[in-house]
Amino acid sequence: MYIIDSNRNSFVPGARQSEFPLQNLPYGIFSTATQPSPRAGVAIGNRVLDLALLAREGWLPCLPAEIFSQASLNALAATGRDAWTSLRETLAGLLEEGSSLAEDPIREQALIPLQDCTLHLPFLISEYTDFYASRNHAYNCGVLFRGPDNALPPNWMHMPIAYNGRASSIVVSGTPVRRPNGQLPPGETGMPAWEPTKTLDFELEVGVFIGTGTELGEPLEADSAEAHIFGLVLLNDWSARDVQRWEYVPLGPFQSKAFASSISPWVVPLDALEPASVELPAQNPPVLPYLQTRRHRSFDIGLTVQIQPSGGKPVTVSTSNVRHLYWSFAQQIAHHTSGGCNLRTGDLLGSGTISGTTPDSLGCLLEMSKNGTQPLSLADDVHRRFLEDGDSVTFNGSASVNGLKIGFGQVSGQILPANHLSSKITQTGSINSIK
Amino acid sequence: MYIIDSNRNSFVPGARQSEFPLQNLPYGIFSTATQPSPRAGVAIGNRVLDLALLAREGWLPCLPAEIFSQASLNALAATGRDAWTSLRETLAGLLEEGSSLAEDPIREQALIPLQDCTLHLPFLISEYTDFYASRNHAYNCGVLFRGPDNALPPNWMHMPIAYNGRASSIVVSGTPVRRPNGQLPPGETGMPAWEPTKTLDFELEVGVFIGTGTELGEPLEADSAEAHIFGLVLLNDWSARDVQRWEYVPLGPFQSKAFASSISPWVVPLDALEPASVELPAQNPPVLPYLQTRRHRSFDIGLTVQIQPSGGKPVTVSTSNVRHLYWSFAQQIAHHTSGGCNLRTGDLLGSGTISGTTPDSLGCLLEMSKNGTQPLSLADDVHRRFLEDGDSVTFNGSASVNGLKIGFGQVSGQILPANHLSSKITQTGSINSIK
Numbered sequence: 001m002y003i004i005d006s007n008r009n010s011f012v013p014g015a016r017q018s019e020f021p022l023q024n025l026p027y028g029i030f031s032t033a034t035q036p037s038p039r040a041g042v043a044i045g046n047r048v049l050d051l052a053l054l055a056r057e058g059w060l061p062c063l064p065a066e067i068f069s070q071a072s073l074n075a076l077a078a079t080g081r082d083a084w085t086s087l088r089e090t091l092a093g094l095l096e097e098g099s100s101l102a103e104d105p106i107r108e109q110a111l112i113p114l115q116d117c118t119l120h121l122p123f124l125i126s127e128y129t130d131f132y133a134s135r136n137h138a139y140n141c142g143v144l145f146r147g148p149d150n151a152l153p154p155n156w157m158h159m160p161i162a163y164n165g166r167a168s169s170i171v172v173s174g175t176p177v178r179r180p181n182g183q184l185p186p187g188e189t190g191m192p193a194w195e196p197t198k199t200l201d202f203e204l205e206v207g208v209f210i211g212t213g214t215e216l217g218e219p220l221e222a223d224s225a226e227a228h229i230f231g232l233v234l235l236n237d238w239s240a241r242d243v244q245r246w247e248y249v250p251l252g253p254f255q256s257k258a259f260a261s262s263i264s265p266w267v268v269p270l271d272a273l274e275p276a277s278v279e280l281p282a283q284n285p286p287v288l289p290y291l292q293t294r295r296h297r298s299f300d301i302g303l304t305v306q307i308q309p310s311g312g313k314p315v316t317v318s319t320s321n322v323r324h325l326y327w328s329f330a331q332q333i334a335h336h337t338s339g340g341c342n343l344r345t346g347d348l349l350g351s352g353t354i355s356g357t358t359p360d361s362l363g364c365l366l367e368m369s370k371n372g373t374q375p376l377s378l379a380d381d382v383h384r385r386f387l388e389d390g391d392s393v394t395f396n397g398s399a400s401v402n403g404l405k406i407g408f409g410q411v412s413g414q415i416l417p418a419n420h421l422s423s424k425i426t427q428t429g430s431i432n433s434i435k
Numbered sequence: 436m437y438i439i440d441s442n443r444n445s446f447v448p449g450a451r452q453s454e455f456p457l458q459n460l461p462y463g464i465f466s467t468a469t470q471p472s473p474r475a476g477v478a479i480g481n482r483v484l485d486l487a488l489l490a491r492e493g494w495l496p497c498l499p500a501e502i503f504s505q506a507s508l509n510a511l512a513a514t515g516r517d518a519w520t521s522l523r524e525t526l527a528g529l530l531e532e533g534s535s536l537a538e539d540p541i542r543e544q545a546l547i548p549l550q551d552c553t554l555h556l557p558f559l560i561s562e563y564t565d566f567y568a569s570r571n572h573a574y575n576c577g578v579l580f581r582g583p584d585n586a587l588p589p590n591w592m593h594m595p596i597a598y599n600g601r602a603s604s605i606v607v608s609g610t611p612v613r614r615p616n617g618q619l620p621p622g623e624t625g626m627p628a629w630e631p632t633k634t635l636d637f638e639l640e641v642g643v644f645i646g647t648g649t650e651l652g653e654p655l656e657a658d659s660a661e662a663h664i665f666g667l668v669l670l671n672d673w674s675a676r677d678v679q680r681w682e683y684v685p686l687g688p689f690q691s692k693a694f695a696s697s698i699s700p701w702v703v704p705l706d707a708l709e710p711a712s713v714e715l716p717a718q719n720p721p722v723l724p725y726l727q728t729r730r731h732r733s734f735d736i737g738l739t740v741q742i743q744p745s746g747g748k749p750v751t752v753s754t755s756n757v758r759h760l761y762w763s764f765a766q767q768i769a770h771h772t773s774g775g776c777n778l779r780t781g782d783l784l785g786s787g788t789i790s791g792t793t794p795d796s797l798g799c800l801l802e803m804s805k806n807g808t809q810p811l812s813l814a815d816d817v818h819r820r821f822l823e824d825g826d827s828v829t830f831n832g833s834a835s836v837n838g839l840k841i842g843f844g845q846v847s848g849q850i851l852p853a854n855h856l857s858s859k860i861t862q863t864g865s866i867n868s869i870k
Contacts, residue, residue: 127562127602132686153684158627159618163686164599164693167562168777169651178652180774183594183723192593194723216604216695217613217854243774249588251567251598252687258599258776260651288618288629339615339678340854341693342603419652419775 002085002092002271006402010095011102012111015045019398019407025091026266026408027073027231030117038071038120043266043409044095047111054110059094059101062086072124073267077211077230078345084211084230088271119265119409121172122233123209123346128167128261129336130205130237130350133160133327137355140367157285160327160335165237165350166258173264173411179389179418180259182243196418197240197256199372200387203353204305204363204395206322207235208329209267210347214337222293222334228343229329231267234303234395234411235350238262241366241386263348264395264411272406276300276399278323290338291331298325303354303397305363307378310390315378317368320354320361322397389417437520437527437706441837445530446537447546450480454833454842460526461701461843462508462666465552473506473555478701478844479530482546489545494529494536497521507559508702512646512665513780519646519665523706554700554844556607557668558644558781563600563696564771565640565672565785567591568762572790575802592720595762595770600672600785601693607700608846614824614853615694617678631853632675632691634807635822638788639740639798639830641757642670643764644702645782652775657728660768663778666702669738669830669846670785673697676801676821698783699830699846707841711735711834713758725773726766733760736834738789740798742813745825745849750813752803755789755796757832824852 003023009015010022020026020043030041030048039052055065063083067075076087094101101107132138135152142151155161171177179200183192211230214220220228237257244256276299283296301322308314327335332349353363362368365386368376372385387393392414398407438458444450445457455461455478465476465483474487490500498518502510511522529536536542567573570587577586590596606612614635618627646665649655655663672692679691711734718731736757743749762770767784788798797803800821803811807820822828827849833842 154621155618155627155681155684159682161682161686162689164601164689166599166776168648168779168782169775171651178775181654182774183590186589191720192590192723194725213603216606219616219854240774246590247594247596248685248687249590250683250687251596252683252685254597254599255770255774255776259774285626288627290629335690336693339617339675339690339694340604340613341601341690344603347603419654 001274002088003274004092006404008092009097010044011097011099012045012047012095016404018045019405019409020044021404022092022095023401023404024268024272024406025088026268026272027076027122028265028267029072029120029122031120032112032116032118040068040070040073040076042091043114046114048114048117049095050110050112057106060087060090062090071120073122074124074346077209080212081227084269088269119172121170122265122267125167125170125348126344126346128165128170128348128350129162130165130352131160131162131327131332132352133325133332134352134354134363135326136324136357137353137363137367140355140362144366144371158287159291160332162336163252165261167348169258170261170263170348173262173409173413175262175413176416177238177260177262177413178416180240181418182240182255183246184242185246192246197243198386199241200415201239201241201365202305202387202393203237203239204303204318204320205235205237205350205353206301206397207233207263207351208349209233210343210345210349213344214342216342217340219337219340220334222291222330225330225333226270228333229270231269232273233267234264234397234408236262236393236395236411236413237350262411262413264408266409268406268408273299273301273399275401276406280325280328291334293328293330296328298323298328299399301397301399303395306394307384308392308394309378309382309388312379312382314394317376318360318362320356320363322354324354324356325351387415389415391415436709437523438709439527441839443527444532445479446532446534447480447482447530451839453480454840454844455479456839457527457530458836458839459703459707459841460523461703461707462511462557463700463702464507464555464557466555467547467551467553475503475508475511477526478549481549483549483552484530485545485547492541495522495525497525506555507781508557509559509781512644515647516662519704523704554607556605557700557702560602560605560783561779561781563602563605563783563785564597565600565787566595566597566762566767567787568595568760568767569787569789569798570761571759571792572788572798572802575790575797579801579806593722594726595767597767597771598687600696602783604693605696605698605783608697608844608848610697610848611851612673612695612697612848613851615675615678616853617675617690618681619677620681627681632677633821634676635850636674636676636800637740637822637828638672638674639738639753639755640670640672640785640788641736641832642668642698642786643784644668645778645780645784648779649772649777651777654772654775655769657726657765657769660765661705663768664705664764666704667708668702669699669832669843671697671828671830671846671848672785697846697848699843701844703841703843708734708736708834710836711841715760715763726769728763728765731763733758733763734834736832738830738832741829742819743827743829744813744817744823747814747817749829752811753795753797755791755798757789759789759791760786822850824850826850
């Protein structure tokens with residue numbers, strides 16, 4: 001672990017007041033108009049430090065230079081925790097006031113204005129697992145569909161339940177999200193409809209990127225699970241609720257959550273969040289030993305959700321926090337490997353929607369609008385049951401540590417109208433192509 | 436499409452009588468003791484044609500040589516259907532009687548005895564999706580758990596339902612499979628147990644490997660879906676039924692199917708199976724237009740399941756067929772992309788367990804033993820409700836085409852005892868590590 005003392009300052013102007021002070025140093029993949037090859041960078045203030053350039057010029061001798069010139073962080077993440085620590089220490093030293101880099105002319109080239117950078121997906125994501133680890137969220141959804149007496153599934157208190165999500169459709173913040181078509185539950189005709197979803201929702205989550213993988217058949221002890229975490233991102237797991245309701249029994253969500261999941265571009269190292277660690281309440285009923293940890297903890301990371309209707313102003317509709325998890329990241333990882341399933345570098349583990357206990361801290365519209373029955377007011381004459389075309393949804397997240405802000409950058413996406421359906425697809429009466 | 440006339444013969448002795456005649460030409464990844472780099476090969480008779488060597492020596496000018504010297508078929512599969520056709524034509528010409536290769540001394544080096552080859556996973560598998568496309572299987576499972584009146588879930592007749600499986604734990608035939616530990620449903624204490632699964636099962640499936648991927652947000656029309664299939668493999672989707680029963684509501688199977696899935700090493704091209712095409716019965720109720728195809732078809736591929744107890748003889752316990760699918764591969768792919776989800780080269784799509792209508796054609800022990808209530812007799816004093824440690828399970832599969840056998844090689848795996856649980860894990864009473 002390498003925590004950067006909060007008194008230290010970067011020579012980059014304004015860094016200390018930004019969400020990317022010297023104490024954060026999140027990793028990302030970026031490119032520029034003049035140099036369009038995606039490569040590794042670190043956010044500092046309103047700049048991106050070009051790690052590929054620094055490595056090429058010999059400033060990062062701790063690791064092979066080619067690790068930084070790739071289009072993903074996978075090679076860097078695979079080097080393991082000791083290497084991450086050592087690199088973080090090196091970078092803090094280089095970016096500090098009075099460093100050798102501060103005095104070197106290369107700093108002009110190496111520190112690129114954030115506004116001139118295109119940010120890409122930080123990892124080549126092998127697989128994506130989505131947990132359901134916030135008790136408030138699971139309870140609220142359960143009440144809506146099964147009533148308060150059977151709100152939580154019987155297994156919920158005994159394990160961090162999860163499903164395998166779809167990794168190919170994960171996109172970086174800023175990518176528009178097209179409203180999906182899908183099968184909607186049958187109405188009076190008894191036949192399902194094929195239509196654009198009517199109940200498009202966001203889900204406020206954080207995601208953990210796995211750095212070093214595990215071996216098949218070798219479960220992790222819960223206490224050693226966190227050592228495999230490279231860092232955290234914000235995650236919006238867009239969901240088509242009507243499609244989900246019709247498809248999810250008995251095999252779980254499939255197309256309802258496969259059209260897009262958005263993540264923030266900056267991966268905040270676990271070490272940067274260490275000072276924001278918070279103890280979680282003891283779990284009752286007690287969990288099985290394979291899920292027990294010496295430190296049952298989460299992080300005090302404030303989260304906000306804004307919805308901006310097309311042509312309107314952004315409205316903050318929720319304020320939640322990563323501390324509202326029942327199952328810790330360590331428990332999620334331990335359970336994931338408990339049957340012998342191996343993890344790989346670049347696997348993304350979503351927390352599931354994170355909701356607090358109050359009406360202004362809910363993590364999705366399904367909860368906020370009580371499944372569409374109580375529309376949310378965004379302005380005098382603007383209401384939402386679910387998302388409409390043109391809406392933009394933006395999550396922000398940051399921890400406050402000794403007066404410093406450890407931020408994620410935002411994850412944002414605007415809803416595009418559904419694809420026009422071809423005549424073949426819309427002729428729902430036609431069965432001429434069936435033999 | 437390139438179908439190799441059944442009158443043509445390979446110069447490799449015995450090829451015509453084997454499951455790898457000139458008309459098959461399945462692709463795989465292999466290595467040898469003298470040359471341990473995994474590389475691409477094609478099975479012909481009891482030989483493996485070394486494509487990396489041939490390409491290096493200029494015999495395969497149609498594609499860049501480096502495509503064949505990689506440890507997966509991904510680069511080859513990404514070249515697309517026209518390139519696959521052209522390569523298949525070239526290979527058939529080279530392996531035919533009287534070909535230039537038949538007369539060249541390089542043939543000795545290029546045709547390696549199959550028994551000297553180590554076979555590897557053929558693809559770097561991005562993601563694994565498992566369908567539930569056999570009506571008999573879905574019905575039988577439904578009867579066991581919900582009775583005959585509610586056997587099929589309401590959505591089943593309207594879409595090929597599926598879940599995202601776990602790709603990291605897919606292994607090649609021959610890899611032992613360790614019995615997983617997992618949470619078993621609560622008994623009288625009300626607390627789940629943490630134990631090795633008591634109900635370990637196989638699932639008889641075939642898998643489709645995606646060759647060329649699709650773009651995010653661009654659903655495939657069902658009639659163009661098959662063009663994305665590189666080929667088929669046999670698939671054993673090992674399952675821990677007790678773990679599955681406890682975990683699967685509401686998010687679907689997770690750890691119960693994440694400890695291992697085994698595939699056969701040879702990927703049989705769709706073109707090789709074209710002559711085994713069989714029309715499927717019309718679907719009733721009619722399917723939505725996006726699932727309609729001009730050719731509603733499957734393939735007449737016979738499948739067998741053998742169980743061999745440790746120290747015993749293999750016993751054939753099932754004879755099924757890929758024609759017992761309700762939802763075609765084209766429909767599976769069309770549904771998978773229907774909401775805009777993109778596919779990538781190397782994605783594996785499992786059919787789900789394929790069961791026929793008779794008791795001797797069932798695809799898993801859950802069905803055969805009626806959830807353990809009617810043990811299966813393997814020999815006079817050998818019975819199975821579910822798999823026991825030391826059991827080997829082997830699937831074989833082949834199509835008969837004009838007297839020729841188009842085979843897959845087998846997929847086989849032996850069950851190892853569960854990992855010994857560490858004392859920390861077994862002290863189920865201990866909660867000293869919880870704060």
